[in-house]
Amino acid sequence: MSGPVKSNPVAKQLALGRKPLIEHFTLPLNRLMQTGPAGGIVLLVCAVIALVWANSPWAGAYHELLDTRMFVGFGEFAGSLTLHNVVNDGLMVVFFFLVGLEIKREFLVGELATARKAALPLVAAFGGMVVPALFFVALNYSHHSARGWGVPMATDIAFALGVLALVGDRIPASLRVFLSALAIADDLGAVLVIALFYTATLSWTALGAAGVLLVVSIVANAVGVRATWAYALIGVGLWVAVLLSGVHPTVAGVLLAMTIPSRTRIDEAAFLSGAREALAAFHDAQAPEKTVLSSRAHQGALEQLNSLTDHAQSPLIRMEHGLNGIVTFGVMPLFAIANAGVSLHGSEHLLTTPVALGVIAGLFLGKPIGIFLASWIAIRSGMATLASDVSRRMLFGVACLGGIGFTMSLFIAGLAFGGSEELLTAAKLGTFAASLLAGVIGWLILHTTPAPTAPEV
Numbered sequence: 001m002s003g004p005v006k007s008n009p010v011a012k013q014l015a016l017g018r019k020p021l022i023e024h025f026t027l028p029l030n031r032l033m034q035t036g037p038a039g040g041i042v043l044l045v046c047a048v049i050a051l052v053w054a055n056s057p058w059a060g061a062y063h064e065l066l067d068t069r070m071f072v073g074f075g076e077f078a079g080s081l082t083l084h085n086v087v088n089d090g091l092m093v094v095f096f097f098l099v100g101l102e103i104k105r106e107f108l109v110g111e112l113a114t115a116r117k118a119a120l121p122l123v124a125a126f127g128g129m130v131v132p133a134l135f136f137v138a139l140n141y142s143h144h145s146a147r148g149w150g151v152p153m154a155t156d157i158a159f160a161l162g163v164l165a166l167v168g169d170r171i172p173a174s175l176r177v178f179l180s181a182l183a184i185a186d187d188l189g190a191v192l193v194i195a196l197f198y199t200a201t202l203s204w205t206a207l208g209a210a211g212v213l214l215v216v217s218i219v220a221n222a223v224g225v226r227a228t229w230a231y232a233l234i235g236v237g238l239w240v241a242v243l244l245s246g247v248h249p250t251v252a253g254v255l256l257a258m259t260i261p262s263r264t265r266i267d268e269a270a271f272l273s274g275a276r277e278a279l280a281a282f283h284d285a286q287a288p289e290k291t292v293l294s295s296r297a298h299q300g301a302l303e304q305l306n307s308l309t310d311h312a313q314s315p316l317i318r319m320e321h322g323l324n325g326i327v328t329f330g331v332m333p334l335f336a337i338a339n340a341g342v343s344l345h346g347s348e349h350l351l352t353t354p355v356a357l358g359v360i361a362g363l364f365l366g367k368p369i370g371i372f373l374a375s376w377i378a379i380r381s382g383m384a385t386l387a388s389d390v391s392r393r394m395l396f397g398v399a400c401l402g403g404i405g406f407t408m409s410l411f412i413a414g415l416a417f418g419g420s421e422e423l424l425t426a427a428k429l430g431t432f433a434a435s436l437l438a439g440v441i442g443w444l445i446l447h448t449t450p451a452p453t454a455p456e457v
Contacts, residue, residue, distance in 0.1 A: 039328040040162020046333040047340040054341030062341050087338040088414060091331045093239055093253040098327045099187045100257025101320045108262055111181035120375060120384035121178060125185035127374025128402050129153040132366030136358035145355045148416040151427050152362025154190040154408030157183035160401045163439050167446045174387035179398050190408050195251045198415040202246045210241035217259040226261055226315050260319060265311035278304040332407060339410045342428045350426040359430030363403040364437045371399035397445035403438030405431060
């Protein structure tokens with residue numbers, strides 16, 4: 001029999017105390033940011049802002065802002081980048097670094113950690129990349145625009161998970177896990193496509209320098225370097241080297257992420273033992289005339305607790321948690337503002353061009369067909385299993401959400417068609433249309449799917 005419920009003294013003290021003025025503004029914002037669809041909603045709002053701005057009387061100001069040049073470096077090593085380049089080639093490295101951390105974690109301890117667990121999302125991601133590319137090539141094979149075959153291959157994880165969260169509790173947790181693992185595997189494929197097929201002329205000297213810096217980061221991991229600033233310095237050098245090599249600089253983010261330490265310095269037993277000692281020291285230091293501010297013993301105990309907490313958490317997890325909010329509510333919205341501003345005046349005809357139709361067919365048709373068909377083959381062949389609480393209808397609904405390709409599709413479109421404003425606009429319009437259709441259809445399928453019932457005994 002359970003005893004009486006004890007109140008949380010920390011929560012009680014915080015509730016009784018007067019809230020700082022700033023918390024009246026930050027607490028509602030923090031609660032909003034922690035909701036499932038929040039990242040997708042912010043991304044959507046920023047995309048709409050860019051689209052409206054680019055088609056308003058102030059469209060000139062929008063393009064002038066993106067063309068603003070920023071000077072980097074000094075003396076002979078000085079160079080200039082437009083604000084658009086800073087976002088796409090600079091800030092997006094942070095996004096790809098976070099993607100790399102998530103990929104590494106999934107392969108170490110997540111849904112891709114074992115062959116059995118990884119089989120279904122990996123096979124589904126493969127089918128969801130190949131079939132859309134084939135749809136695109138089929139509509140563009142006789143044109144030079146066939147270079148854009150990579151545009152409809154990737155899923156936007158923020159939008160897809162955001163739409164899935166809108167469905168509510170009727171969706172089992174195993175389906176969310178499947179979509180997350182699928183999107184992570186999808187991102188890995190997109191990174192490989194960018195590195196292998198959307199790379200300019202290579203500079204082997206710069207590529208060699210990048211290799212040396214990558215080895216330095218691997219050695220730093222091996223000898224026990226855990227400081228974030230150390231890997232940040234290596235990362236800046238790696239980004240410059242990759243940028244100069246001809247490979248797209250965002251690849252540097254993924255490469256660096258693979259070298260980040262994933263092990264903890266101490267295990268659970270050592271943490272618990274040290275924490276008990278620190279708490280006991282904190283308790284023994286209590287005195288009526290002393291406060292934490294004036295008691296060296298209190299401060300020493302807190303510093304010990306802080307050090308133990310740092311050593312009990314891997315740098316990989318710490319960096320991932322630290323960057324998640326920055327990327328979701330900073331980098332990705334800025335990317336949307338910088339890339340979603342498409343002028344619609346006189347561009348309506350572009351929706352019927354092979355590029356736009358190829359992107360729409362690839363995302364809206366190719367993605368669900370590829371994901372569902374590959375999953376069905378894997379399950380029927382015994383290569384993978386489907387969770388008992390997931391129906392085929394649910395699986396197809398999630399496959400439709402895979403056709404939301406906003407962020408990565410726009411990014412690859414910029415690499416494929418950066419030299420042609422017309423082709424780039426067509427690819428963007430196709431991405432917008434397909435992502436909207438995929439999101440709506442996927443939501444309708446999942447929303448009208450009966451909630452899973454308990455299995456019969």
